[in-house]
Amino acid sequence: MSSCHLTPYLQFTRLDEWLSYLENLHTKEIDLGLTRIKQVADILAIDLSFATVITVAGTNGKGTTCAFMENALLGDTTHGKANSVAVYSSPHIEHFNERLRINKRDVNDAALIKAFIQIEQARGTISLSYYEYTTLAALLVLMVEKPNYIILEVGLGGRLDATNIIDANVAVITTIDLDHQSFLGNDRETIGFEKAGIMRANQNIVIGDTNAPKSVIAHANSLGDNGRVYLRNDNFCIYEETSTEATSSWTWQYQSTSFTKLNSPFIPRDNVATALMVLLSLGIKLSTAFINQIIEKTKVAGRTxxxxxxxxxxxxxxxxxxxxxxxxxxxxxxxxxxxxxxxxxxxxxxxxxxxxxxxxxxxxxxxxxxxxxxxxxxxxxxxxxxxxxxxxxxxxxxxxxxxxxxxxxxxxxxxxxxxxxxxxxxxxxxxxxxxxxxxxxx
Incomplete structure (x- = not known):
């Protein structure tokens, strides 16, 4: 290993120094592809098999869907004990540490710096983008902390996003619409194909888009186990109950399971509906009282x-x-x-x-x-x-x-x-x- 790759290890002691270094490490700010990050992940022996992993992709609604699931899993006692829950997301609003939180607490600088040093020593001459590098750092921290549940919010697209090196237990698609067209394509079908790339066989797949592109549904069905594909309005749906000028209540339903008199949430109701399907697919015990409790808790910075x-x-x-x-x-x-x-x-x-x-x-x-x-x-x-x-x-x-x-x-x-x-x-x-x-x- 050349000495230039040891420079940060020798000189950088603060998180802001590391982040400044990473911003100038790669030739492109956004450089989709899994080849580089997989090479370094293999060297680092990245493995999250100790946890139930949920990967969430979509144009909008990822952050709020993740937050609702996070709060619900933290409040869940289905297995008789409290869960430990981690969420990885991007970008941050104020502080970089917001990108990884474990049990609602942002990761500390020391854990990130330790992970950065490991990556710098492992990557050799392999160039990593800022997002690839910081995603690997989050995964290394998670391997140390070992939470029961890990929720990974996809950064851009899905198929070629850095988070997709992980085989998740559940794949979630929130919504599909036009955004990042220069990277993902100019229509919903093409963008949907990219988002659907997070799906795997033998996996629960939850599609929350009320009008999912054919490319998303076709890819889900091609994986062979249709009984584990949950599609909004085909498998789970919501109904309006009562509505006044300021308040409303609604019902969520999946087959014979329904929850009535649900409160109006602070986040988009569609994202609550998607999160509930994920939770039910994982065997989490739900009730109207519990759901309303989580609805009241779930407010997300910068989202309405x-x-x-x-x-x-x-x-x-x-x-x-x-x-x-x-x-x-x-x-x-x-x-x-x-x-x-x-x-x-x-x-x-x-x-x-x-x-x-x-x-x-x-x-x-x-x-x-x-x-x-x-x-x-x-x-x-x-x-x-x-x-x-x-x-x-x-x-x-x-x-x-x-x-x-x-x-x-x-x-x-x-x-x-x-x-x-x-x-x-x-x-x-x-x-x-x-x-x-x-x-x-x-």
Whole structure:
């Protein structure tokens, strides 16, 4: 091994030093493929066979589906003792350590650095991307901690994502829509094929998309054990029970099993439905009371996350950055307006996006719900320039305010909004991260 590969081991003692090193280690930020990571994983003898592993892919809804399963498994006593549950996800909002949590606690710096050193000593001349390297580090930490359950959120696609070196017990597909087209394809069928690549034979397969592409269903059925394929609206479904302006209850059903009078969740109900099917397929004991308990617990940072100001308007943070996500946000805002039906509530949008996203259709999904737009350019290499953001907004509105940075855009929106109004911050993990830090400090 050449001395250059030992440099981090000799010099880097802080996590931020390691992360800076990893950011410049590989020629491409996104470089799909399993050849490189498999080679290093074999050298490191990566093995998660001690745990029940659930891999979750999809365009939207992965993080909230994982969070609901995490809370349910932590609260489960089916086998007479408490479970240990780990979740690996990306990207993070504020701190890198958020990417791996075990029993709801983020991994510490020391465990990550130890894993980085192991990888650096093992990889030799094999070049790894930032995501491949950090995924291997998470897997090494999990081999030390040995939780009962491991939930792996797929980063991009599925078939060629770094997490797919692991053979999971359960494969989950949340939704399929257009995003990352330059890597995954330009239509739902092609993207669905890539997402379906996480599936294996002799595995529980849960498909939560209400209109799953044929490519996903065909791949699931081709694996031979159709009795272990659970398809939304064919095998499990949800029904509306009662609905008022502010509250609703619903029923979840699979064959003869049903749970009624379920509370309205803080996360998308479709993702709760998918998570419940996963849990039932694993033999977890469920009841309406238990499900409602988990519904109340499950709130996820940056996913329709509400901050209520004591002397100002409500603020909603959401990392949504594609057309499917903003269509969901539009429906969410309609419900939020119903909570103050006589207030003439106005909605202020604070938005900044990455340039490789479908900006036009993402913004169009919200055009009927937003009264005033506040936009800026993110301080990251892939950021959409302010000229592009204004060009896309000008297609349907004249109420556009431009700023040098997203913090300033939010500050002015917050000053101009009235107490009954609402501010939506969305468009990217980077956008939400910048504003969420301010809100937490205040």
């Amino acid at each position: 996350e509400v901050f209520k100001q004591s002397n100002g308007c409500d603020i909603v943070l959401d990392v949504g950055h594609n057309p499917q996500a903003t269509r969901y946000l539009a429906g969410y805002l309609q419900k939020m307006k119903l909570t103050k039906p006589n207030s003439n509530r106005k909605v202020y949008a604070v938005v900044a996006m990455l340039g490789d996203k479908d900006i036009s259709n993402s913004l169009l999904g919200l055009k009927d719900e937003i009264d005033y737009w506040y936009t800026s350019e993110l301080n990251v290499p892939r950021a959409a320039p302010i000229s592009l953001m204004t060009e896309k907004l000008n297609a349907f509105t004249n109420n556009i305010n431009c700023f040098d940075n997203i913090g300033e855009a939010f500050r002015i929106a917050n000053e101009q909004a009235n107490t009954d109004d609402l501010i939506l911050v969305f468009g990217s993990f980077y956008t939400v991260a910048a504003i969420r830090q301010q809100l937490l400090i205040n």
